[in-house]
Amino acid sequence: MDVDIKLRVSNIEKSFPGVKALDKINFSVKKGTVHVLCGENGAGKSTLMKIINGIYKADAGEILIDEKVVEIQNPIKARSLGISMIFQELNYMPEMTIEESLFVGNWPINKYGNVDWAEIRKRTITLLKKESLNYLPETKLKDLTVSDIQMLEILKAISYNSDIIIMDEPTSAITQKEVELLFKKINELRDRGASIIYISHKMDEIFKIADEITIFRDGCVIDSRAKEDYDMETVIAQMVGRKLENNFPKEDIEIGEKLLEVKNLTNEGNFREVSFCVYEGEIVGFAGLMGAGRTEIMRCLFGLDEYQSGEITIKGEKVRIRNVKDSIDKKMVMLSEDRRRYGIIPVRSVKENVSLGSLKKFIYGGRLHAKEENDTIGDYCTKMRVKTPSIETSIESLSGGNQQKVILAKWMVTDPDVLILDEPTRGIDVGAKFEIYKLMTELAKQKKGIIMVSSELPELIGMCDRIYIMAKGRIAGELSRETFSQEGIMRFATKTTS
Ligand SMILES: Nc1ncnc2c1ncn2[C@@H]1O[C@H](COP(=O)(O)OP(=O)(O)OP(=O)(O)O)[C@@H](O)[C@H]1O
Ligand SMILES: [Mg+2]
Incomplete structure (x- = not known):
């Protein structure tokens, strides 16, 4: 079967003071697939994603979209190339309102060249209603729950109509019901041909949503296969580089006062x-x-x-x-x-x-x-x-x-x-x-x-x-x-x- 490669990274390297975060990374994401990245804390997953999103600059290597080399200097360039990202760390400004946060960096402009607040209000209300989120557009983020803020981030990233959507642990703070909604959306995105890079530590989630899985360890790609060729033990063993003896080190301890x-x-x-x-x-x-x-x-x-x-x-x-x-x-x-x-x-x-x-x-x-x-x-x-x-x-x-x-x-x-x-x-x-x-x-x-x-x-x-x-x-x-x-x-x- 001949499937198109949407995104390819080639020999990417990145160091921070005292750490080699990425060492000659090669991997590729096909069109219309969900590609899951697994790896221990600090393996380099988020760093690679931030490079693809133009937040960090790689020390060496290339990024190719549709097999053409691209320069991604910043997130705005990334978005113009059809890349959007949901970040692992919720980095919101508490005083910002829902509508401001949805359109920051992407303000609709009216015919006088000013930010079109009426349009922002209208689009925000439509989006909130569509997702059955019971909030007013002018609600401040500090008054929302963590899971609602995360859900807004997800909706925002999806609303850009990007071809490549990076989700860095999107479910770490949302409810089970929202996870189901997210998975439904991911399936829709995949069906319309988008490529999703999905990072998660939750094994059941990984096997539910993945088409392909790539394992990172200490800044290197260890292996990359279709989901069918993996099972949970293999994923874990490749991630940690050792066999985990026992899942739960529970001991009988005397109960006191x-x-x-x-x-x-x-x-x-x-x-x-x-x-x-x-x-x-x-x-x-x-x-x-x-x-x-x-x-x-x-x-x-x-x-x-x-x-x-x-x-x-x-x-x-x-x-x-x-x-x-x-x-x-x-x-x-x-x-x-x-x-x-x-x-x-x-x-x-x-x-x-x-x-x-x-x-x-x-x-x-x-x-x-x-x-x-x-x-x-x-x-x-x-x-x-x-x-x-x-x-x-x-x-x-x-x-x-x-x-x-x-x-x-x-x-x-x-x-x-x-x-x-x-x-x-x-x-x-x-x-x-x-x-x-x-x-x-x-x-x-x-x-x-x-x-x-x-x-x-x-x-x-x-x-x-x-x-x-x-x-x-x-x-x-x-x-x-x-x-x-x-x-x-x-x-x-x-x-x-x-
Ligand atoms: N801005 C930075 N400055 C210095 N070191 C960094 C920076 N960002 C990441 N690192 C280091 O690079 C390595 C890879 O970090 P990264 O955040 O990519 O890991 P990760 O695979 O996303 O882990 P996790 O599962 O915990 O999110 C780590 O050793 C980390 O400390
Ligand atoms: Mg990370």
Whole structure:
């Protein structure tokens, strides 16, 4: 069969200070296909995509579209060549409105040569209506949920009518229903002959949507085949370059005293009368569909939102949590699902991001113990395989998954009693997921209590001692390890009355 090559990259190389991100990359994408890129965190996937989109300049190599060499100096040039991209890191301006964000850089102009706001309003309303998004065009992005912002980004990229659409982990922050909508759209795009490059760490997704799969490792292409010629084990083995022994390093750990007890916690509109507890050495899961209220509860516990009524007891002491400081003082910390908004301090180094949460630990006797600080942080980064040239590197230059690991390290260093992990493995590659699970086990052994909110049932089932299942702002059920099953969890999660 003779299929046209739409996009070809030839011998692309790219280095950053201290890292060779891409080493002689060759690969090609056919017309009317979905080409999935897999690879560990830091393998170079996003870097290659940014080169194709004109954000970075390659040190060497060529890009060909329809087998003709093209120069892509910037994203505007990329768009004129029919390339659009959905970025891995949601990089939005909170004060921007929906309509501004949809048309930024692409403003319709009226006959007087000014930005045509009436036209923008009209097109925005049409688009929102078509996608059943219930927002006004003038809504500010900061008032939207992460998943709606991501969905808008997706719609925007698709609306350009491009022939090459790059999607860098588009589903990391959207709901299951939206994933289905996205897949439907991808199929439509493919049917009209567009080429889609799709990056994801989610194996089930990859096998659902791919026509072709290419595996990256340490800046090189390892292999590239049609989906039919791959199976999951092979993909994983090629990605990590080793065989993963065991998916879930769960151990039997003695359960100790009650660490955290929550009674009848209510935040009107989000959740009602939620009661649960966490013991020392326990990993407690929170399952539920998106929007069930899990993140909202955790936000209240961590002092990001207020609760109207209810009681929180930590180690036998009744506490009132009004802000994040209250929570950290009580040795309860949270890894947030939206690392852009609440996780990283962008321009700072890896080291600063880790140690800012626990400077007190390194400052005593009136001075900062820099060596101790460096050693501790270095230690955690090694343990979690954070891929960075040094701990002095700016956190923003790390790959998405590695940023997540740094935030996790930050909270580990504070030595908390209760650790709330909201989607801790989102955007994390299979190898590093295993490292995070191992760390969770280790923390449990140190008698810490861990709450894990996750949308991935296998990891909840694999790692937890108990799972609470939420539906519509209430706890709909609770299962203990002996009774875990995906069906059992889903039955509670989809419960319509309680
Ligand atoms: N702007 C930058 N400055 C310095 N180093 C960078 C920059 N962008 C990427 N890197 C480095 O290049 C390497 C490849 O990163 P890249 O973001 O392409 O990985 P990735 O495959 O997309 O990973 P992930 O799955 O975590 O998103 C990493 O070592 C990363 O730290
Ligand atoms: Mg990436």
